[in-house]
Amino acid sequence: MITMLQYLIILLDKGSSSFCHYRVPLKSKGNSLIPIEMLKQGIRFGMTENLMIQYVYPDYVLPTEYTEVIESIDHSKIKPMKDGADVWVTESIKDINAKVPVVWQTDKNTLFKSEADIINSLKNVPRLNIVMTDVDSFTNEDFEKYKQLLNALSGYIEKLYLEEKNPQLNLLTDRIMLSKMNNCGAGDTTITLAPNGKFYVCPAFYYEDETDSIGELEHVLDIKNKQLYKLEYAPICRHCDAYQCKRCIWLNRKTTLEVNTPSHEQCVVAHLERNASRNLLNCIRKHNSFLPEQEDIKEIDYLDPFDKKEEWGW
Numbered sequence: 001m002i003t004m005l006q007y008l009i010i011l012l013d014k015g016s017s018s019f020c021h022y023r024v025p026l027k028s029k030g031n032s033l034i035p036i037e038m039l040k041q042g043i044r045f046g047m048t049e050n051l052m053i054q055y056v057y058p059d060y061v062l063p064t065e066y067t068e069v070i071e072s073i074d075h076s077k078i079k080p081m082k083d084g085a086d087v088w089v090t091e092s093i094k095d096i097n098a099k100v101p102v103v104w105q106t107d108k109n110t111l112f113k114s115e116a117d118i119i120n121s122l123k124n125v126p127r128l129n130i131v132m133t134d135v136d137s138f139t140n141e142d143f144e145k146y147k148q149l150l151n152a153l154s155g156y157i158e159k160l161y162l163e164e165k166n167p168q169l170n171l172l173t174d175r176i177m178l179s180k181m182n183n184c185g186a187g188d189t190t191i192t193l194a195p196n197g198k199f200y201v202c203p204a205f206y207y208e209d210e211t212d213s214i215g216e217l218e219h220v221l222d223i224k225n226k227q228l229y230k231l232e233y234a235p236i237c238r239h240c241d242a243y244q245c246k247r248c249i250w251l252n253r254k255t256t257l258e259v260n261t262p263s264h265e266q267c268v269v270a271h272l273e274r275n276a277s278r279n280l281l282n283c284i285r286k287h288n289s290f291l292p293e294q295e296d297i298k299e300i301d302y303l304d305p306f307d308k309k310e311e312w313g314w
């Protein structure tokens with residue numbers, strides 16, 4: 001299947017906030033804005049390729065001349081402050097309240113202690129996306145804690161649905177709405193322009209190694225082994241129905257050295273979410289005919305699709 005680039009992420013500063021699994025190294029913080037001519041060139045590139053632009057902001061107010069350039073094209077803003085954000089990224093879940101979707105970036109131990117705060121926030125935001133920065137370090141004990149947390153949150157979400165509210169929490173409500181994979185698309189549908197004028201598969205690749213670029217503004221894009229970023233070439237993921245999984249290309253490479261092969265931890269975490277979503281869907285359907293057009297999520301006996309590899313003829 002041929003997919004085309006659809007999104008261009010522009011990091012406005014080397015210290016732009018992270019909205020995903022990677023952390024921005026401390027040494028990258030501080031003013032290191034993309035030069036304004038480079039920003040204009042990036043926007044031109046986006047227009048020529050017909051890409052939707054997503055700007056990722058640092059935690060300070062940009063000079064006025066930047067604001068004018070930024071506003072010169074359709075875009076969305078990912079910001080570490082609520083003001084003017086289309087997506088607000090925060091590292092604290094305490095007392096959050098917003099009219100726009102919120103991304104909460106956290107480590108697993110903070111997450112396990114935050115049930116009450118998550119429950120509280122679900123009433124106060126249209127959507128909560130939780131992204132963990134240390135999925136690759138999950139142990140069996142962590143899997144158990146994660147499962148318990150998901151079950152507790154699921155009970156609360158069920159209650160909200162029955163009150164005819166529409167809470168959205170990526171870990172539990174995405175899978176019940178999806179009927180095919182909905183993953184991040186880095187290197188396939190999305191690329192990133194960094195403040196050094198180079199393109200990267202995603203921001204995490206830039207922060208990990210600046211020499212690991214896939215092209216520069218003045219030259220054509222050069223994504224090596226492009227097909228490997230596509231689902232069809234992901235030997236495990238293409239057999240999977242944890243449709244909500246981020247299928248993080250950067251985590252894959254970090255943990256297995258292959259962009260299209262996930263780690264055991266990423267798969268188990270995604271399957272715990274999948275199974276908790278299944279329970280949630282079944283529980284809601286006991287009360288009413290919720291999402292009748294949506295197929296049931298079937299019961300499965302594994303948490304890591306790799307364990308089933310013989311069944312797909314590996």
Ligand code: SF4
Pocket residue numbers: 236237238240241242245246247248262263266267268270271305
């Ligand atoms: S759970 Fe594992 S196999 Fe399934 S999409 Fe996610 S990374 Fe791929």
